[in-house]
Amino acid sequence: MSAVDAIATGRLRRARRRGAVIGGALALLAAAFALTLMLGQSFVPPGTVLRVLAGGDVPGASFTVGQLRLPRAVLSVLAGLSFGLGGAAFQIMLRNPLASPDIIGISRGASAAAVFAIVVMGLDGPMVSVLAVAAGLGVALLIHGLSHRGGVAGTRLILVGIGVSAMLDSVIAYTLSRAPSWDLDQAMRWLTGSVNGAQPAQALPLLVSLAVFGGLLVSRARDLESLRLGDDTAAALGTNVALTRVLVILAAVGLIAVATAITGPVAFVAFLSGPIAARILGPNGSVLVPAGLVGAxxxxxxxxxxxxxxxxxxxxxxxxxxxxxxxxxxxIVRVNRAGGSL
Amino acid sequence: MSTHSLSVRGLVAGYADRTILHGLDLEVLPGRITAIVGANACGKSTLLRTMSRLLSPRAGQVLLDGKAIHRMAPRRVAQVMGLLPQSPIAPEGITVADLVSRGRHPHHGILSRWSRQDDEAVAAALEATKTLDLADRAVDELSGGQRQRVWIAMALAQETDLLLLDEPTTFLDISHQVEVLDLLTDLNHRRGTTVVMVLHDLNLAARYADHLVAMAGGTLHAQGAPEDVLTAETVRAVFGLDSRIIPDPTSGRPMMLPIGRHRMAVE
Structure with a gap:
């Protein structure tokens, strides 16, 4: 076998493994989605679920499946995709699993803005999402500015982000304490994240955000992947590093903030999805899309x-x-053992 | 034979509030090997970083085929000029073949598909660097010398006429240093690739370079054939060191012997 054939074979093998992982994840996700529609307090047989999905009116099942389970499952998948994609994008860009938006304060910024908009300004609907995205971007700019000293170092940015995150937590706690009519369930949503009381209409902003910001991220996946070789190497390979960074931050913050405005900050999904996907995928290309599926x-x-x-x-x-x-x-323990350099 | 020209005109560059290069002119000889030498902090890495547009100049220009490189599209530049930075990062678990194939990045847009030509470029790069039998190994398992050959293979897969390298022999033991420099010389002889590299070791620079550039204090102190540049006067001016220059018995190129305060047989 010639060298060229060996290279081509190896490349095809990596592509096949990648396809198998993504296909398998999609199949598992579809199966889990179907199961959550069937299972719950009561069992709804697959045939009935299909009839409800097709628009048929089935007494009882139309309510449990159509009104309760379906919006909840759809919202879970869309929010999970957003968190997974946004989180992995940050981790890839900054080459550090701790650089996830829910660790460095970006999700907290979106949460704080959403809580403030709802409680203090009395807003709801898309305006809350817009404010959450703006606040997420604001926090991203803030930690970028605070950690910029002749180039952005990942470690400094993470530490600054953790500080900003703690500050924003107290903003959320203060705002919630000022809202006497705020009941415990809604307060919980802004502290831990939840898909309780999911409404079909809530899926729309998530779909738009996934189409716009998710599409932007996936279209930049190759440039983003080149950043893993270091900013200098990426630039040497013709990646416009500054532009890629700006677009990736914009898209990832958009995904995270819109999802946070709707479900609250579902703890650690952005943080966990990338590393889990990387473990499953192995060194077979960009972890971005698999991370979205893991998030869902x-x-x-x-x-x-x-x-x-x-x-x-x-x-x-x-x-x-x-x-x-x-x-x-x-x-954190592993990083400390490795000598404290993140 | 490289047909692309690279030159530097009145270059002023630096970091934050520190200016490191103070107006520098340099003409890179096409199809030859240029080595840049100088003391620590003389600006040799800054020069290479500015030439490869990792750093924007404060004043002056870097011209690639007569056009200002900092105003060209990054992808276009990367199709003509490759760069091996000082500390590239290998993603965890990545295989040699995968890493080397990343060198094809500038030849692909968002939608273009991988072609036979890409496979050929990767195979040729692995063969040239004698890393073909490592193709399926993980980069993090390799020795320092092997890893450096793999990074050079990635730059080769880029198939550029110009190749810039920032201290490609640092952290390698002497046999691997020679191996890397031999490899770059092969490349220069076979493909006519223009090589520009920053080197720490003055004697290896004098041995392998066609054109030696000595820098001091952010400007060009001397440039030319190693025989003309590597003199006791240059070494004193550039490194602040007394030395003797003798012809290297193996290569005939000049060789520098440092003169310290101790262990001198002839006082």
């Missing part, structure tokens, strides 16, 4: 576990938070 599976599965598999009902953010916290601790 995490929110969908986490919500199901929180609703039905635990002794009490918990919002999805509690479940993903319980998954993410040990990983965060492990990551």
């Amino acid at each position: 599976a995490l929110v969908l599965g986490g919500d199901y576990i929180g609703q039905f598999l635990l002794p009490a009902r918990f919002p999805v953010g509690v479940v993903t938070g319980a998954l993410g916290a040990p990983y965060l601790i492990w990551l």
Whole structure:
């Protein structure tokens, strides 16, 4: 076999593995989606689910599946995709799993703005999303500015982000404490994230955000991937590093902020999706799209576990938070052992 | 044979509030090997970074085929000029073949598909750097010398007429240093690739370069054939060091022997 054939074979093998992982993830996600429509307090057989999905009117099932389970599952998948894509984009760009938007304060910025808009300004609907995106971008600019000293160092940006995040947490807590009519369930949404009370109309802003920002990210996936070789190498390979960075930040913040404005900050999904997807995918190309699929599976599965598999009902953010916290601790311990350089 | 020209006119560049290059002119000889030498912090890496448009000049220009490189599209530049920076990062677990194929990046747009020509370029780069048998190995398992050959292979897969390298032999032991410089010389002889590199070792620079550029204090101190540039006067001016220059018995090129305060047989 000639050298060229060997190279071509190796490349095809990587592409096939990548296709298998993405295909498998899609199949699993579809199966989980179907199961959450069928299972719950009561079992709805697949035939009935299909009839409801086709628009048929089935007494009982039309309500449980059509009104309760379907919007919830759709919202879980869309929000999970947004968190997974946005989180992985930041982690790839800054070459650090800790650089996820929910660790460095960007999700908190969107949360704080959404809480402020709802509680203090009395807004709802798309205006809340717009403000959340603006605040997410504002926080991104703030931590970028604060950590910029002759070039952006990943470690400094992460530490500044963690500080900003803590500050924003107190803004959220203060705003919530000023809202006497705010009931506990809604307050929980802004602290941990939840898809309780999902409405079909909430899917629209998420779909638009995924089409615009998600599309932008995926179209830049190759340039983003080149940043993993270091900014200098990426530039040497013809990537416009500054432009790629700006577009990726814009798109990732947009995804995260819109999703946060609707479901609240579902804990650690942005942070976990990239590393889990990387573990499954191996070194077979960009982790971006697989991370989106993992995010969707995490929110969908986490919500199901929180609703039905635990002794009490918990919002999805509690479940993903319980998954993410040990990983965060492990990551920090491992980084410290490696000499403290992130 | 490289047909592209690269030159530097009145270049002023630096970082934040520090100006490092103070008005520098340089004409890179097409199809030859140029080595840039100088003391630490003399601006040799800054010069290479500005020439490869990693850094924007404060004043002056870098001209690629007569056009200001900082105003050209990055992808267009990357099709003509490759660069191996000082500390490239290999993503965790990436295989040699995968990493080298990243060198094809500038030849692809958003929608273009991988072609036979890309496979050929990658295979040729692996063969030229004798890393073909490492193709399926993970880059993080390799030795320092092997890894450096793989990075050079990535730059080769880019198939550029000009290749810039920032200290390609740093952190390598002497046998791997020679191996890398031999490889670059092969490349220059076979494909006519113009090579510009920053080197730490004055004697290896004098041995392998057709054109030696000595920098001091952010300007060009001397340039020309190694025989003309590597003199005791240059070494004193550039490094602040007394030395003897003798002909290298293996290559006939000049060789610098430093004179310190101790262990001198002839006082």
